[in-house]
Amino acid sequence: MSEVYATRRSRLRERCNAAGTAAALISRPANVRYLAGAAPQGAVLLLGRDQDQQDQLVCPVPPEDRPADGRPDESLVLHILSTPGRDPAVAAADLAGSQGSEALAVEEHHLTVARYRALDAVAPGLRLAGLGTAVEQLRLIKDEEEISCLRIGAEIADQALGELLESILVGRTERHLALELERRLVDHGAEGPAFPTSVATGPNSGRPGHRPTDRRVEEGDFLSVCLGAAYRGYRCEIGRTFVIGTSPADWQVELYDLVFAAQRAGREALVPGAACRDVDRAARQVLDSAGHGAALQPATGHGVGLEIDEDPQLAPAAMGKLDACVPVTVEPGVHLPGRGGVRIDDTLVVRPEADGGPELLTITTKELLAL
Amino acid sequence: MSEVYATRRSRLRERCNAAGTAAALISRPANVRYLAGAAPQGAVLLLGRDQDQQDQLVCPVPPEDRPADGRPDESLVLHILSTPGRDPAVAAADLAGSQGSEALAVEEHHLTVARYRALDAVAPGLRLAGLGTAVEQLRLIKDEEEISCLRIGAEIADQALGELLESILVGRTERHLALELERRLVDHGAEGPAFPTSVATGPNSGRPGHRPTDRRVEEGDFLSVCLGAAYRGYRCEIGRTFVIGTSPADWQVELYDLVFAAQRAGREALVPGAACRDVDRAARQVLDSAGHGAALQPATGHGVGLEIDEDPQLAPAAMGKLDACVPVTVEPGVHLPGRGGVRIDDTLVVRPEADGGPELLTITTKELLAL
Structure with missing residues (x-):
């Protein structure tokens, strides 16, 4: 099953690269689940800018092991936040910046203005770009x-x-x-x-x-x-x-x-x-x-x-x-x-x-x- | 009951006026319900800039009459959208602009970036400002x-x-x-x-x-x-x-x-x-x-x-x-x-x-x- 999710992420990465952005932050829960196999409460997915940079699932708390929720794809790095109450999206933007990304594509139809501003402030060298509904478009045709x-x-x-x-x-x-x-x-x-x-x-x-x-x-x-x-x-x-x-x-x-x-x-x-x-x-x-x-x-x-x-x-x-x-x-x-x-x-x-x-x-x- | 909602809206209006903004757009459903007596699906509340300008509840479709949902306060103007699929928040910003408002305070912790941009684009003379969590603060102490x-x-x-x-x-x-x-x-x-x-x-x-x-x-x-x-x-x-x-x-x-x-x-x-x-x-x-x-x-x-x-x-x-x-x-x-x-x-x-x-x-x- 892991391959399914990795393939979906590769397709998204191709789209991002074609659009000139590099890393992407996926926050909409259904999109996270589609690409990661599971969407633990509050989790966001940080898509690395190339195949060499591992994709990371950033979770506020360790995900529950519950079959109905799906299981996070094992090829993902699971990143559990150590600061209670921190926004995982902000933590992910911070990670992306510290890993050398210059641009981060985000879901502007899902992030609130307040969260967007917090993301924008956390990593000064990181430019936020729009991912649009790229993941929703991948989701249209079902396997x-x-x-x-x-x-x-x-x-x-x-x-x-x-x-x-x-x-x-x-x-x-x-x-x-x-x-x-x-x-x-x-x-x-x-x-x-x-x-x-x-x-x-x-x-x-x-x-x-x-x-x-x-x-x-x-x-x-x-x-x-x-x-x-x-x-x-x-x-x-x-x-x-x-x-x-x-x-x-x-x-x-x-x-x-x-x-x-x-x-x-x-x-x-x-x-x-x-x-x-x-x-x-x-x-x-x-x-x-x-x-x-x-x-x-x-x-x-x-x-x-x-x-x-x-x-x-x-x-x-x-x-x-x-x-x-x-x-x-x-x-x-x-x-x-x-x-x-x-x-x-x-x-x-x-x-x-x-x-x-x-x-x-x-x-x-x-x-x-x-x- | 109507007085309760009108009083709550007056208190919010005082805060807005004190902050220098004029009209306010409330989109978070619990906040809409708190101020309007009901939050019909998708509805937003447009708070007029002073007592003379009537507050308006902008709804995508006529609200269902269902006791559990509450009833919209009768002192509100009920504004039902005639264009299917139009975002009520965008329609409300349009209304505020056409009614001469220069600034509109919005809930940046609730509106997505995409909606915010659509609001910003619809009424060129209208400046968007932040309402912050003013309504949530009013809601803290219960009657x-x-x-x-x-x-x-x-x-x-x-x-x-x-x-x-x-x-x-x-x-x-x-x-x-x-x-x-x-x-x-x-x-x-x-x-x-x-x-x-x-x-x-x-x-x-x-x-x-x-x-x-x-x-x-x-x-x-x-x-x-x-x-x-x-x-x-x-x-x-x-x-x-x-x-x-x-x-x-x-x-x-x-x-x-x-x-x-x-x-x-x-x-x-x-x-x-x-x-x-x-x-x-x-x-x-x-x-x-x-x-x-x-x-x-x-x-x-x-x-x-x-x-x-x-x-x-x-x-x-x-x-x-x-x-x-x-x-x-x-x-x-x-x-x-x-x-x-x-x-x-x-x-x-x-x-x-x-x-x-x-x-x-x-x-x-x-x-x-x-x-």
Whole structure:
């Protein structure tokens, strides 16, 4: 496994060298984990300016040995700070300066202004440069090992959701259903939820990112659920909407069919080389043409991986194209204020048509189930 | 309630005016909530330069009406962005510039370098200044309404912990015990856990911030638990250590008594006017003198409130003195690698001796219980 991380760091080093900067400081936790195999609390990664200079993981305290957190790549030098309370990023800049680096590329989209100033002050001979989102760009395309973690996470989420559907729902609160789903995720082997589980009933249903309340499930409600498992650090997402009781109302069937058609259009647009904004438009125009444009969220999907919301964004103003082996969500929804709504959300991996097209990771049925 | 928030904003405005800056942009969510009554996702607060200029809450999307999130103070102008994906902080800087502000104080310890540059670029006539931790300083001393929220949160945590102690523990995993505690917190009225619940058994026990694993509780283990409830946004903390089985080993009794003595020394040092570092030293020297200094965490306590870890820090290098009505934790611990350890953690409010001394919010017994 160590080679994977060393290879990732070499690719980043090539980019840094090409950009004329030398050493780099990686502080965003998901980026640290991607390059170092683990991101102990507060740790930063100092990437040496060439292969001869060893990369260092600077940690405020010794990392816990906990399988779910990953293990730091053994080819890294582990540097544990001896001064309690010192910012590891400042310590790393200090190290870089004392090791003769003239420039240090930093993650300006992650460091606060205050930390940046402290870095700038610690090593007077060291010029700070911008690393940009270089690591995020490396993270876009996943290897099969990463996809396999997402696939297992999706299976776990499918299982947790499947079990919930077999239980009695009427009378239970959104908050309790969300907690039960999270317990089931852990039962089936997740490290934990990939993000706070969303359970939305009745007038809350269909709201993106709705946080559970004490509202109880009632007959006739739409129930929309969005959850995901974290597995070896990788985070997937599934969202489904159900109806409570035996026969959905006409407006419910109509709205459901519409969102389903939009979500299918989005899924079918997932081909290598497709512009991200075109995938978004495929889903969005189905809702727009039915007059639900204003009810839409800013994006109809996004990448997933070590973070639950990463690049690419499937949104109207998104730049860039999809590549094979990029996992994304497709999750259009409609929320009608006061009435509720529908969201349908899958995690899929972009694959060439020759390989059978997009790989659906979250396989729970998308029929409108009456529970 | 509205007056509370308006008064807090007036106090901040006075500080800004005294510092020569005019308008201020508050972006750190806990600070936004403190001043605005709510912190809808992504929202920032634009504080006008004088009483005549209304304060504005700039939100990316309309705030959800969810009691646990609080409600935005009605004397604020609610400004919902019409451009999806626009950074509310940038929009607020734009607003400040167009309303004639020449300077805008921002939270440099919260804004990233990239956001700061975007703010700097949007309104050319606007000079960015540092607000420092002015809002955090206002938040230090709590009013009785805030303390009452912490008190209720502590009661909830005590209840959840008490119920766990009545159940069978041997054979259950750390992860499941943590989930069960979190469910019980919600059962008793918490919005959710104040922070990820820590359950540590056997060799893991006593580790600060230990994240639960799949290790199962065994006879003879130390079991250390740390949890807290969030109630109306306020977060408290309790930590206890138990022994599993009927008779604790000699080393367990000895270690427990030592940590208990250290924790009591810390609690007894909590008087208005005491230097924060002296409170830390009171607890720390008990452990130091028994030869456990090296095993200690950087701080033996910290403030709590809208965040679980806020100022003041009870640490060797901490500056400043305690005031009355400041809630803090006192939580020394010892962890012996390979064997386990003890942590005891209370939330207390600093009170003058005339009022009976420190008010203990977390009242679960600190006797060494054998479960």
